[in-house]
Amino acid sequence: MVNHYVGSEVGQLRSVLLHYDNLAFERLTPSNCHELLFDDVLSVDKAAEEHKQFATILEQQGVNVLYLNKLLAETLALPEARQWLLDTQLSNYRLGTSLASSVKSWLSELPNEQIAKYLTGGLAYNEIPEPFFKPLFDSYDWEHFILKPLPNHLFTRDTSCWIYNGVSLNPMAKSVRRRESNNLKAIYRWHPLFEKQNFNYYLGNENVNYDNATIEGGDVLIIGRGAVLIGLSERTSPEGIEALTRSLFKTGQATKVVVLELPKDRACMHLDTVLTQLDINVFSAYPAVINDSTRCWTLTPGVNDKLDIKEEAGYRQAIMSALSLSDIKVITTGGDIYGQEREQWNDANNMLTIRPGVVVGYECNTLTNDKYAEAGIEVLSFPGDQLGRGRGGARCMSCPLERDNI
Numbered sequence: 001m002v003n004h005y006v007g008s009e010v011g012q013l014r015s016v017l018l019h020y021d022n023l024a025f026e027r028l029t030p031s032n033c034h035e036l037l038f039d040d041v042l043s044v045d046k047a048a049e050e051h052k053q054f055a056t057i058l059e060q061q062g063v064n065v066l067y068l069n070k071l072l073a074e075t076l077a078l079p080e081a082r083q084w085l086l087d088t089q090l091s092n093y094r095l096g097t098s099l100a101s102s103v104k105s106w107l108s109e110l111p112n113e114q115i116a117k118y119l120t121g122g123l124a125y126n127e128i129p130e131p132f133f134k135p136l137f138d139s140y141d142w143e144h145f146i147l148k149p150l151p152n153h154l155f156t157r158d159t160s161c162w163i164y165n166g167v168s169l170n171p172m173a174k175s176v177r178r179r180e181s182n183n184l185k186a187i188y189r190w191h192p193l194f195e196k197q198n199f200n201y202y203l204g205n206e207n208v209n210y211d212n213a214t215i216e217g218g219d220v221l222i223i224g225r226g227a228v229l230i231g232l233s234e235r236t237s238p239e240g241i242e243a244l245t246r247s248l249f250k251t252g253q254a255t256k257v258v259v260l261e262l263p264k265d266r267a268c269m270h271l272d273t274v275l276t277q278l279d280i281n282v283f284s285a286y287p288a289v290i291n292d293s294t295r296c297w298t299l300t301p302g303v304n305d306k307l308d309i310k311e312e313a314g315y316r317q318a319i320m321s322a323l324s325l326s327d328i329k330v331i332t333t334g335g336d337i338y339g340q341e342r343e344q345w346n347d348a349n350n351m352l353t354i355r356p357g358v359v360v361g362y363e364c365n366t367l368t369n370d371k372y373a374e375a376g377i378e379v380l381s382f383p384g385d386q387l388g389r390g391r392g393g394a395r396c397m398s399c400p401l402e403r404d405n406i
């Protein structure tokens with residue numbers, strides 16, 4: 001059983017959602033990887049081994065690890081969910097009505113595990129058996145996809161994020177990641193682990209066009225004590241932040257939102273690529289981006305549904321005040337400016353905290369990991385030479401479902 005509540009970034013992590021499936025990575029090639037937001041192709045077996053080591057660390061620390069594809073297959077077992085998923089992911093407008101109905105009738109005869117595999121790993125034209133391949137025009141490139149692979153499902157942090165007693169089903173900024181949110185929407189709506197449970201939906205669950213309001217979970221840090229830190233980034237827009245903040249305040253789940261402005265740059269696409277929390281009063285930061293010049297605002301509920309906004313003198317002060325702390329320690333990326341840039345690129349600041357002072361991250365970032373150790377932070381590391389090519393680390397690859405308060 002999961003108690004759907006994430007009270008902080010560093011309280012004991014109890015339950016987490018991960019995803020790994022070879023299929024999407026087998027289909028990642030030099031010609032499509034950049035469009036699919038990976039910087040290179042992966043050695044698939046090695047990537048699987050790395051992910052297994054990551055999951056094993058979590059399990060050894062007593063964390064309950066759930067897998068997205070398993071939950072998706074179990075969700076597909078429910079007729080209403082199955083119909084919704086097939087209609088949504090293989091819509092008439094995505095495939096054309098002729099092809100959509102024939103492909104859906106083929107898919108719906110397959111085992112749920114296989115459908116889940118296609119929904120996350122992609123489906124190529126040449127996989128559809130001849131009698132079911134009925135497009136209106138016979139002018140398809142057979143090497144192409146009916147459903148593009150979703151290799152970024154690996155980064156479960158971004159697609160949905162649990163904030164105190166609720167979840168944001170994120171309207172993703174990048175179109176190649178938008179289908180991910182539908183898979184999560186079905187899981188949260190119908191899977192017995194979530195259905196009829198008592199939690200709030202902040203954003204993304206309504207049938208509306210979220211338009212400019214984009215949010216990705218890597219930008220959302222649940223720093224605790226009713227506060228949330230959000231990155232105004234390449235992926236998370238001012239409109240997205242406003243919508244999420246209004247919902248957090250309306251549901252009473254948060255009382256303060258601190259917003260940090262980031263450069264609109266791939267290397268720091270989300271806040272958690274440059275800032276994570278390692279202990280109640282200890283943070284990891286990439287100093288080229290997170291420093292005294294970083295613009296920062298605090299939002300609080302105002303009268304008549306207004307949001308009160310205050311520009312802060314600096315991010316440290318804003319965090320201290322949000323957490324009622326008299327000081328915070330910031331451990332910066334290790335090495336000189338070249339080492340820092342190299343290790344930040346390989347997710348040295350993207351740490352997943354298991355409990356105060358115990359964190360998980362890639363072993364290749366030796367300069368930064370040494371600094372964490374010197375500061376008394378225990379680093380549990382695993383290889384990420386393959387997984388890191390997607391530009392995400394341990395925090396990005398985990399979606400906490402249950403975590404204690406601080």
Ligand SMILES: NC(=O)NCCC[C@H](N)C(=O)O
Nearest residue numbers: 037155218270390391392396
């Ligand atoms: N929170 C994160 O920083 N997630 C990493 C996402 C990487 C993925 N390839 C992307 O570009 O969306």
